[in-house]
Amino acid sequence: MTRKQRRGIMIGGGVIVLMIAGLLVMTALRDTIVFFHTPSDVKAGKVKDGQRFRLGGLVLEGSIKRGGGTDVGFSVTDKGSTIEVTYRGVLPDLFREGQGVVTEGRIDQGGVFRADTVLAKHDETYMPPEVAKALKEQGLWQHGKDGQAVKDQPITAKGAGKP
């Protein structure tokens, strides 16, 4: 075999691996990504029926209802619209009324969002960036909640630990 042929085989092999990987990436991106929406998006009909998505906003004050067992119900609001959410499981440590939250799941026939994941936060002054952005776009949230400058916020765990 000449040097050229050998190189050809190597490059060919590399290209095949790349193509397979490319295919995997494309299918995975089509099938597994999850979109983020606010309650207003949902009310505006931006979400297809039965589609899995992330719903983010603030937990409406006074909306948390504990059902029997581990069922929990609460409402997520972006102050424009509000959506009821049900969840079975343990809520994250920092889940509180009036705080930002991101949940993942689907809307059922009754218009209730059935969440199978409620994302945990690491910090009491932390706001999920998607939520912060969505609220900011509606002019409902500024940096420096509670009169605190944003840069004074304690740094969250992964942020400080993993550069």
Add this chain to the structure above:
Amino acid sequence: MIAELGHFALTLAVAVALVQMLAPLAAGQLAGLSSLQRDQLMALAVPAAIVKAALILLAFLALMYAYVVSDFSVENVYANSHSAKPLIYRISGVWGNHEGSMLLWVLMVASFGAAVATFGGHLPHSLRANVLAVQSSIALAFLLFILLTSNPFLRIIDAPIEGRGLNPILQDPALAIHPPFLYAGYVGLSVSFSFAVAALIEGRIDAAWARWVRPWTLAAWMMLTLGIALGSFWAYYELGWGGWWFWDPVENASLMPWLASTALIHSAVVMEKREALKVWTILLAILAFSLSLMGTFLVRSGVLTSVHAFAVDPARGTFVLLILAIFCGGALTLFALRMSTLKAGGLFAPISREGALVLNNVLLTVACGTVLIGTLYPLGLEAVTGGKISVGPPYFNATFGPLMLALLVALPFGPFLAWKRGDVYAAMQRLVWAAAIAFAGIVVTMAIGGRGPWLAPLGIGLGLWVIAGALSEIAHRGRLGSVPLATALQRIAGLPRSVWGSSFAHAGAGIMTIGIVSMTAYQSEQVIVMREGQTTQIGGYSLTFKGAAPRRGPNYREEVGVLEVSRGGRAIVELNPAKRLYDAPRQTTSEAGIHASWRGDLYTVLGDAQAGGGYVVRLYFNPLVRLIWIGTLVMFFAGLLSLSDRRLRIGAPQRARVRSGPLPAE
């Protein structure tokens, strides 16, 4: 006063870094210097590297002092510390925040530079000087970053009496030492980078270069391995989510340099032994550190949507992006200019040791690429269409998973293939025992695993295949079975440590695979409301809830649950999962109650009290989960073993003595 001293030392370090960077470059570029003057200019880099490291260490100690004595007139201490915090967390608090962690980062860069200056006596003087110059330019960039955007020594005029406290979930032993290891790994890759750029500047890249750069890469890889493992272990027992890896962008940011540096270690072997893959190895060295820098950028700028992301500071993000562009872009440009001057190396057939290592490199870098795409895709999409998405575990399982599977299947073959031209059938014959063990493992797992997914037994078999394959290599090299046992054992004991190192590292990967597969496929989970006296079963254990009571800790209040665990009617242990509320900052955390055994971990989390009495509890049984971290520990010690090989340690060869012609066929 101490803080000002630290600030001053840091500023002085900038000046020394400038000298260290410019002197060797001037020696190379200025016309009209005598060779003595050139040598003197180059030699200047060595003491400069040591002085710079000492100055930055001084600054770091100054900040640590401010933390230890709780000097709240320093803004950084006020924002991140509290006088009631135990001493160890006041110390680890130094790097538990942005400014301090960047200071630690630059301290590591300088320390690695000083190490090259100290232990690099055997390197050609011009190469060492250039490596130090490049290394210093990295330190300089980050020193400026700290001084201009993230100064930890800023004072507050009216000093507050009490600090705001460190995020409680950071108050943990594993997390106290996790950042230093991770940073040592990230920054260790800067040495490989500096070697690559220095070699490109000089235009001389050969087998000796690969031999010089390998111990540094190996050391960085070890640190990175341990750092990631510590982080994962911490996330496992502290976050109370019952998982060990979440494909969070911040985790991905540390995984990508690890994949690249793993590839680099392997391609450097080919370059050292056969002078092949030169262009590729240099490129990998540049990319590995660029990925480290990118990780820093992603985390420090807060640009990524992450459950862990924190306050966005555009100035910092822009600065790090600039550093990334300059170093990555500059090195790649230099690479493109010099690439054509690199001579092609030894020939080899596709089926050969070299071929196997190329496959390793292709799979690892492509896997790294899929992680990169998954991490950056949400950013790109938002920039282009404005849509917000998240790319979660399903994506990574579907892309990264198959590539790693292919890598593990192929792994045991590599060491059995000869250089230049290998024989797959001969390799297969030598792997018969490994295959038999793997097959037995699959059958046994099918028999006892039962309800798990059908792929799981194959995964366990794959892990066994890799472990047995690694041991087969040792046995084969000792000619176990074909010579008397005593001779074989003697031969095995006499094997070079680098052989032991690579075998152990591969075995570690196999051990980890078994842990990951069994955790993923056979984890059992229960979320239930438990009233006092109620009993439930999980993972072969029987748990009785004995209620929960409040308790007061040094800087927190907590609600502690009592779970009596028994197995087969025999009481084993009492677990105390707790929910803590820290005083400052006021934040709740879950403390998981864990009973660890070789069979697996019983993992319990206390949830909220129920209105009708009782508590929500979350129970997991994580079979063989410890193997994940034991595997990484084995990899770490394998690296240590390899690093202690005398070939790497003593008298690395001078260029004149390196054979440049092709090696005789084996």
